[in-house]
Amino acid sequence: MSVTSDQSPTRQARGLSLGGLLRNEQIFLIILLAVLIVGLSLAAPRFMTAENATAILHQSAMVLIVAVGMTMLLITAEVDISVGASLAFASCVVMDVINTTSSLTLGILAGLAFGGGVGLFNGLVVTRLKVNSLIATIATMMILQGGVFLYTREAVQNHHQIEAFSLIATGYVGPVPVPVIIAALLAVVFYVMLNYTLIGRRVFAVGSNPKAARLSGLSPETIKLVAFVVTGILVGVAATILASLLNAGQPTAGRGFELIVIAAVLLGGTSLFGGKGTIAGTILGVLILKIIDNGIIILRWNQDLQIIVPGVVIILAMFLDQLRKGRTDG
Amino acid sequence: MHKSMKTLLIAAASTVAMVATTMAQETPKTVGYIVNYATHEWYQNVIGGMQDRAAELGIELEVIDANLDIAKQVSAAEDFMARNVDVMIITPVNEEGAVPILRRAKAAGVPVVLEGNPVVGMDTLVAICDYDTGYNAGVEAGKWAKENLEGPVRVMNVGLPLLSATVLRSNGFMDGIRTEMPDAELVHDLDGGGNPDRAQEVSAAALAADSDINVIYGINDSSALGGLQAWRAAGLPEDNLLVVGTGGEGLAFLNEMAKDGPLQLEAAMFPEKVGFTSMDAAVAMFNGEDLPEHIVSPTHTLTPETALEFYDFDGESRQINWERVNELEAPDQCMKYASDL
Numbered sequence: 001m002s003v004t005s006d007q008s009p010t011r012q013a014r015g016l017s018l019g020g021l022l023r024n025e026q027i028f029l030i031i032l033l034a035v036l037i038v039g040l041s042l043a044a045p046r047f048m049t050a051e052n053a054t055a056i057l058h059q060s061a062m063v064l065i066v067a068v069g070m071t072m073l074l075i076t077a078e079v080d081i082s083v084g085a086s087l088a089f090a091s092c093v094v095m096d097v098i099n100t101t102s103s104l105t106l107g108i109l110a111g112l113a114f115g116g117g118v119g120l121f122n123g124l125v126v127t128r129l130k131v132n133s134l135i136a137t138i139a140t141m142m143i144l145q146g147g148v149f150l151y152t153r154e155a156v157q158n159h160h161q162i163e164a165f166s167l168i169a170t171g172y173v174g175p176v177p178v179p180v181i182i183a184a185l186l187a188v189v190f191y192v193m194l195n196y197t198l199i200g201r202r203v204f205a206v207g208s209n210p211k212a213a214r215l216s217g218l219s220p221e222t223i224k225l226v227a228f229v230v231t232g233i234l235v236g237v238a239a240t241i242l243a244s245l246l247n248a249g250q251p252t253a254g255r256g257f258e259l260i261v262i263a264a265v266l267l268g269g270t271s272l273f274g275g276k277g278t279i280a281g282t283i284l285g286v287l288i289l290k291i292i293d294n295g296i297i298i299l300r301w302n303q304d305l306q307i308i309v310p311g312v313v314i315i316l317a318m319f320l321d322q323l324r325k326g327r328t329d330g
Numbered sequence: 331m332h333k334s335m336k337t338l339l340i341a342a343a344s345t346v347a348m349v350a351t352t353m354a355q356e357t358p359k360t361v362g363y364i365v366n367y368a369t370h371e372w373y374q375n376v377i378g379g380m381q382d383r384a385a386e387l388g389i390e391l392e393v394i395d396a397n398l399d400i401a402k403q404v405s406a407a408e409d410f411m412a413r414n415v416d417v418m419i420i421t422p423v424n425e426e427g428a429v430p431i432l433r434r435a436k437a438a439g440v441p442v443v444l445e446g447n448p449v450v451g452m453d454t455l456v457a458i459c460d461y462d463t464g465y466n467a468g469v470e471a472g473k474w475a476k477e478n479l480e481g482p483v484r485v486m487n488v489g490l491p492l493l494s495a496t497v498l499r500s501n502g503f504m505d506g507i508r509t510e511m512p513d514a515e516l517v518h519d520l521d522g523g524g525n526p527d528r529a530q531e532v533s534a535a536a537l538a539a540d541s542d543i544n545v546i547y548g549i550n551d552s553s554a555l556g557g558l559q560a561w562r563a564a565g566l567p568e569d570n571l572l573v574v575g576t577g578g579e580g581l582a583f584l585n586e587m588a589k590d591g592p593l594q595l596e597a598a599m600f601p602e603k604v605g606f607t608s609m610d611a612a613v614a615m616f617n618g619e620d621l622p623e624h625i626v627s628p629t630h631t632l633t634p635e636t637a638l639e640f641y642d643f644d645g646e647s648r649q650i651n652w653e654r655v656n657e658l659e660a661p662d663q664c665m666k667y668a669s670d671l
Contacts, residue, residue: 051564054564058563169563242527297532
């Protein structure tokens, strides 16, 4: 499933050494996932149930939706820290517009437009004003966190009572929750787009070597701008699900969401330096983090660990990324 | 009927007496309130109650938001003292950080009323009784369960172990419900972080592990409704479920109660009344009156029917019914304090 360029036969021939496993991140992640599942099943018999599997997938859906966009953005060597703040604001916009218009379609479109607009703003600041994306999107996060309280001082409650709205987050198709289906569809679309289309190749080209991409006639700025907007639109999708899930637009929601998304994407093997990443790795990264979250709750461990784990994962993922980069450079 | 009329007359008379006493006092010109976190619905309603009372008494009220920053709270207090406000009301960001503010205010001769959390060296604190609030809601939940729920009572507590106040609420709820249902079992004791998304997430995981629950208790509305939304997302039936919220700080609980769903009890803490009482305490302090160390602000367990006696609710906004809220009597002291944990 990987598109990365560092899976050469030489590397694959290195066998099953620990170093080799660490470098082949997807095999490493699959083993890690298996160890987690077996370990938690032994430690907590209630872990291995259909209900719990559904709950884990349900909790993973929103993170995965934004993470597929973040994967594309990181491949272009940019990052968006404002996704959590945008998620909260967009959830308020979705609920407010549906309350005002009694139209589910308009509410969803408003959420997508808001998220896309934030992405466009970030993209323009980064590509036109040449502000580093880490700094630019931290600034946007602050603007959004303050701005949402100018927009609404309290949670935007559901005054429309449209039945279909609550089904976005709480509905099922057979045994599968609707958000899981939405996330799976988006993951497939982005997998195909990144692996089998010209757009995908351009995204990798811009992230790998922007100068070479420019010499080939590509505009790195335009591709990065599109990646920001697409990530923003995906935040709008997640915000619609969040508003439905909480039955309100919550201005205080989404704190730390960006770190979980970024931790999952980095854990999945996407490089913070750009030019490398896979949707499959991101899916595995999201599942690992959410299974750890679920395990912490089921084992009744201190839930502050849920905040600590993504931090540790980011450091570990960055270390492995540096290790791989060092090997490639060396 | 005769008895309730008599009670009403006594309550009305005591309210009139209280108002008359306040009116007879000298009122401060300016009161400064330093709130710890003005974006929270609870504090917006505390401020609303304060503003209403200040307007009635002709007091100019100025509010500064410390936004959970103790340094900002200290500088706001210095600012108020430099401008010679007559009284300060403070909701401390943290207990230790507010000690030097009290010391400096005392030196400057500015009386201080604390709201919410006690601080060493304080003169008076206006706050609800957290344990009693949970306990009374628990007793009502036990009665409701006896009449309406099938099987033994199995509780999911969406709590917040970080704060002693919220631990007291949860403990009170379990003690209260066991007075009516002695075998009530605490199946899930969760840390919902006090916010809806985290409450929803931890509740979802807990329910996936064991959904044999028939009572969800939340230490605030976000926690109770986060638990309820997790229940709904898991596709579980709502016909043998009771949800009990705490706080009543916003519109969410009124919306949910209007649906006549599983949220049948709300341990309302009337933030507007807390603000109202804090302003009265500020006036009393200004006049040099001796006040108790803890002035208790009343709480009451609401049902979907009684909620509308206390709040006029049109679906999009709410208005407190002062007459009804002022009839509530608060205990002189709480059943348990944080020091009892």
